[in-house]
Amino acid sequence: SNVQHGCVPYLAWRPAVLDEREQELLEPLLVVGWGTHVAVLQVLTVQGPTDVQVRVVQRQSIEKDITGIVWMGTEMLMILDSSDTLHVIDPMTWQEYERVECKSAGLLMTDTDIRMEFSSNSSFVACQDTAYLLGVDRVSSIRLVSWSECVDLFIREGRWLDALALNYEFYRGEANVAMWIPKNPAVLHQVTADRLVQALRQLIAEHLRPAGERENESEATSSMAPFSPTALAKIAIEYCVAVARYDELLGDLAPEFTRTGHSSVFLAELEP
Numbered sequence: 001s002n003v004q005h006g007c008v009p010y011l012a013w014r015p016a017v018l019d020e021r022e023q024e025l026l027e028p029l030l031v032v033g034w035g036t037h038v039a040v041l042q043v044l045t046v047q048g049p050t051d052v053q054v055r056v057v058q059r060q061s062i063e064k065d066i067t068g069i070v071w072m073g074t075e076m077l078m079i080l081d082s083s084d085t086l087h088v089i090d091p092m093t094w095q096e097y098e099r100v101e102c103k104s105a106g107l108l109m110t111d112t113d114i115r116m117e118f119s120s121n122s123s124f125v126a127c128q129d130t131a132y133l134l135g136v137d138r139v140s141s142i143r144l145v146s147w148s149e150c151v152d153l154f155i156r157e158g159r160w161l162d163a164l165a166l167n168y169e170f171y172r173g174e175a176n177v178a179m180w181i182p183k184n185p186a187v188l189h190q191v192t193a194d195r196l197v198q199a200l201r202q203l204i205a206e207h208l209r210p211a212g213e214r215e216n217e218s219e220a221t222s223s224m225a226p227f228s229p230t231a232l233a234k235i236a237i238e239y240c241v242a243v244a245r246y247d248e249l250l251g252d253l254a255p256e257f258t259r260t261g262h263s264s265v266f267l268a269e270l271e272p
Contacts, residue, residue: 009034012069012077029057031077031091033066038079040091060094062087072126072144075180080107080124086131088144097179100142106135129180146180148195160203160227164239167196171243193243197252200236204256208232211261229262233269 010033017026028043040058064081072078072088076097079087084107088098107123123134133140145153147170154163169175171192173185182188207227240249257266 008067010066010069012071014071014074017074026074029091030054031069031071033069033079035065036061036063038062038066038069058091058094068122068124070124070126072131073128073180076144078124078126078131086124086142098144102133102140102142105133105140106137107133144179147175147192151195151199155199155202160199161235163199164196164203164235167192167199168239168242171196189243193245196239196243197245197248200239200253203227204232204236204253208256208260208262229257229260229265230269233257233262233266237269 012031014029016028030041032039038060042055042057044053064083068080077089077091084103086100086102131142151163151167236253
Protein backbone atom coordinates (compact mmCIF):
# COMPACT_ATOMS: atom_id res chain seq x y z
CA SER A 1 0.00 0.00 0.00
CA ASN A 2 3.01 2.30 0.43
CA VAL A 3 4.27 1.72 -3.11
CA GLN A 4 4.10 4.77 -5.33
CA HIS A 5 1.58 4.35 -8.15
CA GLY A 6 3.31 3.46 -11.41
CA CYS A 7 6.47 1.96 -9.88
CA VAL A 8 7.80 -0.99 -11.84
CA PRO A 9 7.64 -4.35 -10.02
CA TYR A 10 10.58 -6.74 -10.25
CA LEU A 11 10.70 -10.50 -9.81
CA ALA A 12 13.69 -12.79 -9.27
CA TRP A 13 13.15 -16.53 -9.07
CA ARG A 14 15.47 -19.12 -7.58
CA PRO A 15 14.36 -22.67 -8.31
CA ALA A 16 14.92 -25.54 -5.89
CA VAL A 17 18.64 -26.37 -5.79
CA LEU A 18 20.92 -28.75 -3.90
CA ASP A 19 23.36 -26.97 -1.64
CA GLU A 20 26.48 -29.10 -2.08
CA ARG A 21 28.22 -27.63 0.98
CA GLU A 22 25.31 -28.19 3.34
CA GLN A 23 24.06 -31.30 1.49
CA GLU A 24 20.46 -30.17 1.67
CA LEU A 25 17.75 -29.19 -0.79
CA LEU A 26 17.00 -25.47 -0.83
CA GLU A 27 13.33 -24.69 -1.41
CA PRO A 28 12.38 -22.35 -4.28
CA LEU A 29 12.44 -18.64 -3.46
CA LEU A 30 10.64 -15.80 -5.22
CA VAL A 31 11.81 -12.25 -4.57
CA VAL A 32 9.41 -9.40 -5.35
CA GLY A 33 10.69 -5.81 -5.44
CA TRP A 34 8.39 -2.83 -5.82
CA GLY A 35 9.33 0.76 -5.13
CA THR A 36 11.58 0.58 -2.07
CA HIS A 37 9.95 -2.61 -0.75
CA VAL A 38 11.19 -6.19 -1.05
CA ALA A 39 9.41 -9.41 -0.15
CA VAL A 40 11.12 -12.80 -0.09
CA LEU A 41 8.66 -15.69 -0.53
CA GLN A 42 9.49 -19.35 0.04
CA VAL A 43 7.53 -21.86 -2.01
CA LEU A 44 6.92 -25.06 -0.04
CA THR A 45 5.72 -28.29 -1.64
CA VAL A 46 3.34 -30.10 0.68
CA GLN A 47 2.13 -33.34 -0.92
CA GLY A 48 2.76 -33.01 -4.61
CA PRO A 49 3.98 -30.67 -7.36
CA THR A 50 0.60 -28.93 -7.51
CA ASP A 51 0.07 -28.70 -3.76
CA VAL A 52 2.19 -25.79 -2.64
CA GLN A 53 2.23 -23.18 0.07
CA VAL A 54 3.93 -19.78 0.12
CA ARG A 55 5.65 -18.52 3.25
CA VAL A 56 6.86 -14.96 3.68
CA VAL A 57 10.53 -15.12 4.70
CA GLN A 58 11.29 -11.40 4.68
CA ARG A 59 9.52 -8.08 4.25
CA GLN A 60 12.14 -5.36 3.99
CA SER A 61 12.84 -2.05 2.31
CA ILE A 62 15.83 -0.12 1.01
CA GLU A 63 16.42 3.62 0.88
CA LYS A 64 15.92 4.22 -2.87
CA ASP A 65 13.54 2.85 -5.47
CA ILE A 66 14.53 -0.51 -6.90
CA THR A 67 15.57 -0.59 -10.56
CA GLY A 68 16.65 -4.22 -10.81
CA ILE A 69 16.96 -7.52 -8.92
CA VAL A 70 18.94 -10.64 -9.85
CA TRP A 71 20.26 -13.67 -7.98
CA MET A 72 24.00 -14.07 -7.44
CA GLY A 73 24.40 -17.84 -7.26
CA THR A 74 21.89 -19.52 -4.97
CA GLU A 75 22.52 -17.59 -1.75
CA MET A 76 22.81 -13.88 -2.53
CA LEU A 77 20.61 -11.19 -4.04
CA MET A 78 21.84 -8.22 -6.03
CA ILE A 79 19.51 -5.25 -5.82
CA LEU A 80 20.18 -2.12 -7.86
CA ASP A 81 18.54 1.11 -6.77
CA SER A 82 17.75 4.39 -8.50
CA SER A 83 21.04 5.95 -7.36
CA ASP A 84 22.95 3.20 -9.22
CA THR A 85 24.02 1.59 -5.96
CA LEU A 86 24.32 -2.18 -5.96
CA HIS A 87 23.33 -3.97 -2.74
CA VAL A 88 24.48 -7.56 -2.15
CA ILE A 89 22.15 -9.10 0.44
CA ASP A 90 21.50 -12.47 2.04
CA PRO A 91 17.74 -12.84 1.48
CA MET A 92 17.25 -15.16 4.46
CA THR A 93 18.87 -12.93 7.10
CA TRP A 94 18.73 -9.62 5.21
CA GLN A 95 22.38 -8.99 6.05
CA GLU A 96 23.97 -6.61 3.54
CA TYR A 97 27.42 -7.88 2.60
CA GLU A 98 28.42 -5.29 0.02
CA ARG A 99 27.25 -1.89 -1.17
CA VAL A 100 28.89 -0.81 -4.43
CA GLU A 101 28.54 2.54 -6.19
CA CYS A 102 27.98 1.81 -9.91
CA LYS A 103 27.24 5.28 -11.28
CA SER A 104 30.59 5.40 -13.07
CA ALA A 105 29.57 2.32 -15.08
CA GLY A 106 26.99 4.42 -16.95
CA LEU A 107 24.33 1.72 -16.91
CA LEU A 108 21.94 1.54 -19.83
CA MET A 109 18.36 2.30 -18.85
CA THR A 110 15.22 0.91 -20.44
CA ASP A 111 12.05 3.00 -20.73
CA THR A 112 9.19 0.93 -19.31
CA ASP A 113 6.50 3.26 -20.69
CA ILE A 114 4.98 3.42 -17.20
CA ARG A 115 4.89 7.06 -16.13
CA MET A 116 8.34 7.43 -17.77
CA GLU A 117 9.81 5.00 -15.28
CA PHE A 118 13.21 3.60 -16.24
CA SER A 119 14.65 0.20 -15.43
CA SER A 120 18.21 -1.12 -15.43
CA ASN A 121 17.19 -4.71 -14.78
CA SER A 122 18.43 -5.76 -18.23
CA SER A 123 21.78 -4.01 -17.74
CA PHE A 124 23.28 -6.27 -15.09
CA VAL A 125 23.59 -9.98 -14.57
CA ALA A 126 25.39 -12.25 -12.11
CA CYS A 127 27.43 -15.36 -12.81
CA GLN A 128 28.58 -17.17 -9.66
CA ASP A 129 30.64 -14.59 -7.70
CA THR A 130 30.84 -11.90 -10.41
CA ALA A 131 28.39 -9.21 -11.48
CA TYR A 132 28.56 -7.84 -15.04
CA LEU A 133 27.25 -4.35 -15.75
CA LEU A 134 26.34 -3.15 -19.25
CA GLY A 135 27.17 0.52 -19.67
CA VAL A 136 26.85 2.99 -22.53
CA ASP A 137 30.39 2.39 -23.77
CA ARG A 138 31.76 -0.62 -21.86
CA VAL A 139 31.02 -3.70 -19.80
CA SER A 140 32.16 -3.53 -16.18
CA SER A 141 32.48 -6.34 -13.69
CA ILE A 142 32.42 -6.55 -9.91
CA ARG A 143 33.77 -9.66 -8.21
CA LEU A 144 32.93 -10.48 -4.61
CA VAL A 145 35.51 -12.36 -2.57
CA SER A 146 34.63 -15.28 -0.33
CA TRP A 147 35.61 -15.69 3.32
CA SER A 148 38.54 -17.94 2.40
CA GLU A 149 39.79 -15.44 -0.18
CA CYS A 150 39.82 -12.77 2.54
CA VAL A 151 42.19 -15.03 4.49
CA ASP A 152 44.27 -15.64 1.35
CA LEU A 153 44.58 -11.91 0.76
CA PHE A 154 46.16 -11.34 4.18
CA ILE A 155 48.54 -14.25 3.57
CA ARG A 156 49.67 -12.87 0.20
CA GLU A 157 50.41 -9.57 1.93
CA GLY A 158 52.47 -11.36 4.57
CA ARG A 159 49.98 -10.48 7.32
CA TRP A 160 49.97 -13.94 8.85
CA LEU A 161 48.69 -12.99 12.30
CA ASP A 162 45.77 -11.07 10.75
CA ALA A 163 45.00 -14.03 8.46
CA LEU A 164 44.92 -16.51 11.34
CA ALA A 165 42.89 -14.21 13.56
CA LEU A 166 40.32 -13.60 10.80
CA ASN A 167 40.11 -17.33 10.04
CA TYR A 168 39.45 -18.00 13.72
CA GLU A 169 36.72 -15.33 13.76
CA PHE A 170 35.05 -17.15 10.88
CA TYR A 171 35.35 -20.41 12.85
CA ARG A 172 33.61 -18.82 15.84
CA GLY A 173 30.99 -17.14 13.63
CA GLU A 174 32.05 -13.71 14.85
CA ALA A 175 33.14 -12.07 11.59
CA ASN A 176 30.80 -9.28 10.51
CA VAL A 177 30.98 -10.12 6.81
CA ALA A 178 31.50 -13.61 5.51
CA MET A 179 30.57 -14.28 1.91
CA TRP A 180 29.60 -17.84 1.00
CA ILE A 181 30.37 -19.30 4.38
CA PRO A 182 28.40 -22.37 5.51
CA LYS A 183 25.46 -21.67 7.79
CA ASN A 184 25.39 -25.15 9.30
CA PRO A 185 27.56 -24.92 12.46
CA ALA A 186 29.12 -28.38 11.98
CA VAL A 187 30.05 -27.67 8.37
CA LEU A 188 31.24 -24.18 9.31
CA HIS A 189 33.62 -25.55 11.93
CA GLN A 190 34.87 -28.25 9.58
CA VAL A 191 35.78 -26.01 6.63
CA THR A 192 37.15 -23.09 8.65
CA ALA A 193 39.28 -25.37 10.84
CA ASP A 194 40.61 -27.10 7.70
CA ARG A 195 41.60 -23.71 6.28
CA LEU A 196 43.18 -22.64 9.56
CA VAL A 197 45.37 -25.76 9.72
CA GLN A 198 46.32 -25.25 6.08
CA ALA A 199 47.41 -21.69 6.88
CA LEU A 200 49.49 -22.94 9.80
CA ARG A 201 51.21 -25.43 7.50
CA GLN A 202 51.99 -22.62 5.07
CA LEU A 203 53.30 -20.38 7.84
CA ILE A 204 55.60 -23.06 9.28
CA ALA A 205 56.86 -24.13 5.86
CA GLU A 206 57.78 -20.53 5.02
CA HIS A 207 59.32 -19.42 8.32
CA LEU A 208 60.63 -22.45 10.22
CA ARG A 209 64.32 -22.80 9.38
CA PRO A 210 66.70 -25.59 10.44
CA ALA A 211 68.41 -25.04 13.79
CA GLY A 212 71.67 -23.10 13.40
CA GLU A 213 70.74 -21.47 10.13
CA ARG A 214 70.41 -18.11 11.88
CA GLU A 215 73.55 -18.38 13.98
CA ASN A 216 74.99 -15.22 12.48
CA GLU A 217 71.94 -13.13 13.32
CA SER A 218 71.88 -10.97 16.42
CA GLU A 219 70.39 -12.44 19.57
CA ALA A 220 67.62 -9.86 19.52
CA THR A 221 66.63 -10.83 16.00
CA SER A 222 66.64 -14.58 16.65
CA SER A 223 64.79 -14.41 19.96
CA MET A 224 62.34 -11.59 19.26
CA ALA A 225 61.48 -12.16 15.60
CA PRO A 226 57.72 -12.49 15.05
CA PHE A 227 58.12 -15.96 13.58
CA SER A 228 60.99 -17.45 15.53
CA PRO A 229 60.68 -21.19 16.26
CA THR A 230 59.25 -20.33 19.69
CA ALA A 231 56.65 -17.99 18.18
CA LEU A 232 55.68 -20.55 15.54
CA ALA A 233 55.25 -23.25 18.17
CA LYS A 234 53.06 -20.97 20.29
CA ILE A 235 50.90 -20.01 17.30
CA ALA A 236 50.47 -23.61 16.11
CA ILE A 237 49.58 -24.93 19.55
CA GLU A 238 47.22 -22.07 20.39
CA TYR A 239 45.15 -22.33 17.22
CA CYS A 240 45.11 -26.12 16.94
CA VAL A 241 43.88 -26.39 20.53
CA ALA A 242 41.31 -23.64 19.91
CA VAL A 243 39.76 -25.55 16.99
CA ALA A 244 40.35 -29.01 18.54
CA ARG A 245 42.73 -30.20 15.83
CA TYR A 246 45.07 -32.24 18.06
CA ASP A 247 45.80 -34.90 15.43
CA GLU A 248 47.10 -32.30 12.98
CA LEU A 249 49.08 -30.57 15.71
CA LEU A 250 50.92 -33.71 16.84
CA GLY A 251 50.90 -35.73 13.65
CA ASP A 252 51.48 -33.02 11.04
CA LEU A 253 52.93 -29.84 12.50
CA ALA A 254 55.04 -31.21 15.36
CA PRO A 255 57.20 -33.38 13.01
CA GLU A 256 58.23 -30.20 11.17
CA PHE A 257 59.84 -28.94 14.39
CA THR A 258 61.60 -32.30 14.83
CA ARG A 259 62.81 -32.32 11.22
CA THR A 260 64.32 -28.84 11.58
CA GLY A 261 65.93 -29.52 14.97
CA HIS A 262 63.44 -27.55 17.07
CA SER A 263 61.65 -30.41 18.84
CA SER A 264 62.79 -29.15 22.26
CA VAL A 265 61.27 -25.73 21.49
CA PHE A 266 57.96 -27.31 20.53
CA LEU A 267 57.87 -29.57 23.58
CA ALA A 268 58.69 -26.66 25.88
CA GLU A 269 55.71 -24.70 24.56
CA LEU A 270 53.48 -27.78 24.70
CA GLU A 271 54.08 -28.29 28.42
CA PRO A 272 51.39 -26.75 30.64
